[in-house]
Amino acid sequence: MSIKLERPEAVIFDLDGTLFQAETLMIPSYYAAFDHMREEGTYQGETPPVERLIGGLGMLLSDIWERVLPGGSKELHHRVNELLLKYQQELLDKGEGVLYPGVPEMLQRLKNEGIRLFIASNGMENYVKSVVKYKGIDSYFEGLYSAGEYNTPSKVELVRLLMETEGVQGGWMVGDRSSDVEAGLKNGLKVVGCRYAEFGKENELEGSDVVITDIRQLPDYLPE
Template identity: 25%
Template sequence: MHVTAGAGREDRQLPLPYAPTAVLFDLDGTLIDSAPAILAALELAFDELGLPKQTPAELMRFVGPPLVDGFRLNAGLTGTANAEAVATYRRHYRDTMLDSPLYDGVAELVRALHAAGVPLAVATSKHEGYAREILEHAGLLDCFSAVSGAAAGDLGGRKAQVIHAAIERLAEAGADVSRPVHIGDLDHDVAGARTEGIDCIGALWGYGNPEILRGAKALAAAPAEVGALLGVEV
């Protein structure tokens, strides 16, 4: 299996297996295909709030970053209007969020890593309670030693913050966090990992692409490629 270094780095085959002491996963666009459910809830929220309609491509800008940032940057909402938009979206998202399927091969990758004794965590900007519900619905929650996400009001939901919290929780659970790696599909995954001083593997099966994932330690087209990189058979 040939897994190349991320765009902007020397094109070379990485030494296999690449052996981190713990693995962190993003959720939206990495473990689950959440965009349809998110976009449906956003459309309902925009209609209810009387906001100008946005195209599906424009609404995709909301997928990944904290919601408060999405409504501020992409709808111009601040203060109480921003808080109302987040709350309205979440009310609708509660009805759609479990309709987000796992990507093909993701369950096999997570379970293979878990069976191999690799400490696992989820680091997501999504509301932490929602993330747990989604993982439980997908049958994967028991594979993760920690789930780190945003608190009420999107507090602590930026990528570097949830990665930092996930690593802290893994350490508290007794995991070796001397060399963790984060797996994610967007530029804020790469940036958040870099802020915390850890490597990021770019998940090309999600919503990103090689250009967006510039700076990732490696790029993988499918979960099985991540398994090969990490030394487990998927």
């Protein structure tokens, strides 16, 4: 590994598409939510293509639902989101949902180096906390920050809030979407772009300091 980044005080991770294979919960929950709405009469018609949801992962929820159901009412967007979370929670309770290979070992390695670890996600509070807890990685993190809990308008603001609250002066932002790159750069962090979830566009990670194709590569960028 020829490139080495400055040793980070902290590493801030995105969740979906970075640590967690979100589609392993999202896709079955998505279809279950639309089936539910048809049964209760709050939605008629075909289920929108699931690709709209997958392509929007990492965005703010309001933007995701506008993408999935353009022109839909706020009530409809709220209901499908509520049901999606319900079915995701049920799947998590059953042990469903998959971390990317090597995530716990990678987090342990960073922790052993004395690096502070955090999550900053555009997801809902209960979803973020449940995934981290049920997948057994909660003990690695000092703080879990979500747009759902803090009602932040962008990932930039969420990361800024995290850094101010936790007293983080610098470090790495690790994520798979352009919003993660922007959040890192605008908050003075080095950016590690993750290109393995295949949610984003070709130029999604433009501006990253380095790009990895497997989360297990992350510790390789630590200085000797």
